[in-house]
Structure formats: C-alpha cells, structure tokens
Amino acid sequence: MQTSKLRTLWNEKKPVINGWLSTSSSFVAEIMAGQGYDSLTIDLQHGFVGYDSATAMLQAMRASGVTPMVRVPWLDPADVMKALDAGAMGIICPMVNTRADAERFVSYMRYPPDGVRSFGPTRVTFSQGADYGVHANAHVVALAMIETAEAMNNLDAIVSTPGLDGVYIGPADLTLGLTGRKYPTGFDREEPEMVEAIQKILKAAHKAGIKAALHCGSPTYAAKAIGWGFDLVTISNDVRLLAGAAAQSVASVRQALGANGDHVSSGSKGY
Numbered sequence: 001m002q003t004s005k006l007r008t009l010w011n012e013k014k015p016v017i018n019g020w021l022s023t024s025s026s027f028v029a030e031i032m033a034g035q036g037y038d039s040l041t042i043d044l045q046h047g048f049v050g051y052d053s054a055t056a057m058l059q060a061m062r063a064s065g066v067t068p069m070v071r072v073p074w075l076d077p078a079d080v081m082k083a084l085d086a087g088a089m090g091i092i093c094p095m096v097n098t099r100a101d102a103e104r105f106v107s108y109m110r111y112p113p114d115g116v117r118s119f120g121p122t123r124v125t126f127s128q129g130a131d132y133g134v135h136a137n138a139h140v141v142a143l144a145m146i147e148t149a150e151a152m153n154n155l156d157a158i159v160s161t162p163g164l165d166g167v168y169i170g171p172a173d174l175t176l177g178l179t180g181r182k183y184p185t186g187f188d189r190e191e192p193e194m195v196e197a198i199q200k201i202l203k204a205a206h207k208a209g210i211k212a213a214l215h216c217g218s219p220t221y222a223a224k225a226i227g228w229g230f231d232l233v234t235i236s237n238d239v240r241l242l243a244g245a246a247a248q249s250v251a252s253v254r255q256a257l258g259a260n261g262d263h264v265s266s267g268s269k270g271y
Helices: 007-010 024-032 051-064 077-086 097-111 123-129 134-141 151-152 153-159 171-179 192-207 217-226 240-260
Strands: 016-023 037-041 067-071 088-095 139-144 168-170 211-216 232-235
Touching: 007 016, 007 067, 016 024, 016 211, 016 240, 024 037, 024 051, 024 123, 037 051, 037 088, 051 067, 051 077, 051 123, 051 139, 077 088, 077 097, 077 123, 097 153, 123 134, 139 151, 139 153, 151 153, 151 171, 151 192, 153 192, 168 171, 168 192, 171 192, 171 211, 192 211, 217 232
Parallel strands: 016 037, 016 232, 037 067, 067 088, 088 139, 139 168, 168 211, 211 232
Antiparallel strands: none
C-alpha cells in the first residue's frame, strides 16, 4: 500500500497544507494537485460535486502524490464508505456533535474488528495497492468537524474517541453556532471569543493526542494557525482562487489603462 504524504508529514511533526475543491472538474483537480499542496479535499457537502465526478477527480489527482481526501455530505455510512472505496485516504465528516457521533464515524472508516466498514474497494485497490485491505485501517484518516455549540459542549468526549485521528474546525459554522448572527460569516476569525474557542479546540485535541485542523480563508491566517500549533490548514478553495485571480487580472488591466491615460468602455469590443 502506498504511503500517505499526510501521515508522513505528521509522523515528522510537520504541518500539512491542504487544498480544497468545490467545483466538479477533474481538470481543475489535476491542476490543483500539481501546485504543491500536501493534501487536497473534494467537498461533497457544499461543493458542486457528485460521486461520479468526485471519483474522476480522485483519478486526476493520483499522479501528483498529493493525499486525496473527501468531505462527505453528512455522517452517513454509505457516503463515508463509498468515498473510501473510490480512493479517498482521508474523510472530513461534518456535524459531529457527540461522542456517539464520533464513535459511529470512526466505525464507518475501518474494517472489522476495528469498525463496521463493508469490504468493497472498487477503485482504491488499484490506486493504493492490492494489499489495501490489510493496511487500510492504519492509513485512512478520520477527521471530525467541530462546528456547533453542541460539539463544543461535548468537546472533551469527542476528542477522546478511540480511533479518531483529529478534529477539523469549520470556523464559519462554529461562529454561527456560538454567537448566532452577532458577527458576519466567514473563515478567518479575529474576534477574541472566537479565537479563544478555536484555540480551546486545538488544545483539547492535542491533550487527547490527536490532530487539529483549521479551515482558513487566506495564506496569512493559515500561517498564523500553524504558528498556534495546528497540524493541518486549508487555504481557500478553487472557486475563491479563480475569482480572486480573475478580479486581480481585470483590476490590473484597468489600472494600467488609467495610468496610460487610456479608456475602454465596458461595452466596446477590441476585435
């Protein structure tokens, strides 16, 4: 079975830089996989991605050596097991609110006797090796999302769940869960009470001997999170990166035109 880059970095006490895919495109997945990320996550919860497209995206990512992961839509055994069978080496599971939720999630991730995962590795034996079934339990990564007030109330019980590899903070939903609509939605939280909550999750995870991951909206905040001690940070996503690069490109042209004293109306055609 192939070695997971994510686990290799963690074994070396190094942070993981994770990318995020929200669009249903194997070409975009292939491009993103070649940009130096350590891991790359396909979002089946909020992304415009279905299972068939996700499988093609996992295939497109294979040659890069990046660790492929999937955020499943919900805590559902079928979603978790099918994503693993398709080739995901890590699963991020949303809305894990209790110890019982975490235990169910872990059980879906692993074959008996460690769990209840059904054996049917449709693609993953080709992508990870014929001995996948023997080694999968020790290699797949289970990350439970902490994003609600209920999960915060049950934090110590969740992070101490046997077999759970780490927790993944969704700061936008966590902010809504803890403060309602007191603050604008978004990722890179600067409010003292939210920074305190994020760092509380980080400390609880490390005290329990598991990893802590944070979804970030910018490289600057991701670097700050690594400085706090986070083991994995997600930097933006393909949609935001495309929108940001496109907006910057257009703004640069307009700035250059203004500097040259030129003007082109938005309705004119230069061809």
